[in-house]
Amino acid sequence: MYRFLLTPRWLGYLALTLVAATVMVFLGNWQLDRYRGRTAINDRIDAGATMTPAPLRDALPAPTGGAGAVGPAPAEELTWSRVTATGRYDSANTVLIRGRTVDRTVGFEVLTPLVLADGSAVLVDRGWIPPAPGAGATVQPQVPAAPGGEVTVTGRVVASESGGGGVSRRDGKLEARRIDIPRLAEQLPYPVTGGYVLLDGQTPAADPAFRAVQIGHTNNWQNFGYVWQWWIFAVMSLFGYGWVARREARRLAGLDKPGEPADRAAEPAAPTSA
Template sequence: MYRFLLTPRWLGILALALVAAALMVFLGNWQLDRYRGRTAINERIDAGATMAPAPLRDAVPAPTGGPGTAGPAPAEQATYTPVTATGRYDTANLILVRNRTVDSQVGFEVLTPLVLADGTAVLVDRGWIPPAPEGATVQPQVPAAPAGEVTVAGRVMASESGAGPVDRRDGKLEARRIGVPRLARELPYPVYGGYLLLDEQTPAADPAFQAVPIGHTNNWQNFGYVVQWWIFAAMTLVGYGWGARKEARRLAGLDKPRPPVDRAAEPAPSASA
């Protein structure tokens, strides 16, 4: 009854169905990996909110190169963990990161190198400030950094990808992305490969700064894609089985076509109806 499945036509349909189902399972597995990766990120963000800060050197490898170089990137497991560092802010090399959105408003994040006792530095994101009243392209008035020794506590953040050009305007560096290796080229000391998103500072930070929130990743969207692709794979195989059964019934004469209905031969409805 199902010998027709061995014909070239149906073997080709089977091969196509298997390839399509395998591809959909692969895409589902890929989304599952992304779901697990994003879930791990969210777990690190949540854990970092309650962990006691560790010394910077315990979480991020110190830079070993010369001036203008960046150290190794922080390990994936070290991102979003809280650390502490003590040094002096280098306000001569302040960095404005433009087009950054907080609470649906576009402004600037302010990065300032914190030079440590050993001569290395770590970039500290001191927070967000709104643009100047004159327009978004005009540099805002940046609150002054504390003079003297400063102790900061913040989250370890990985360097952002897609770093573009870095410009110096009116004595301040400007960038669109926080690409640490690219920013390090403009600085006269070796820089840690990650940066710190400030939580607390001693002396206290200027209240004009608004804290930059750490957003959770949308891992459930990836999980939804997993279910979607696996359902599509199952539907592909079920569709092949349904088509094969229908063909078998047709060849066996079980599914005879219905004769066409001759509407013209049907009696016309009476006027009283």
């Protein structure tokens, strides 16, 4: 009854179905890996909110080399952990990261290098400020001055961003679109750590004009949904092949004959109205 499945045409159908199902399973597995990775990021974000701050060097090793050198990137498992560091802000090399949105308002994140006792620096994201009143989103705002003297900061370790494009200096401040530490380090007169610190506490206290940059969780459940979507598609493709094959087998066996057409002439004529 099912010998037709061994014909070249049906073997081709089977091969295409198996390839499609295999690809869908692999896509589901890929989304599962992404779900696990994003879940791990969310777990680190949550854990960092309550952990005791560790010394900066526990997460961001000291850079080696001269001016413009960049230290190793933070280990993945140490991103979003809380650290503390003490140094002096270098306001002359403040960095404005433009095009950052908070509550649907486009503004700037302000990074200032914190120069440490060993002569290297770590970039500290001091927070977000809106553009100048009545000015466009690209007009430099009035940046609150960084505290003078020794400063102790506490914050989260964040990895360098990629795809930053160029870095320019305008009105005494560096400007960039992304926090691309290797590109920013080229403009600085000291070696820089391979990650930056997102500030959540400072002594002396930070200027109230800054708004804290919120840490958003990754949408890991979207990936989890894609896992099931691809796996269900794989099962449906196999089920579809079996259903079509069964219909063909019943047709060849004469079990699914089309119904006899109705003989309209044999039906009594409807009475006509007077």
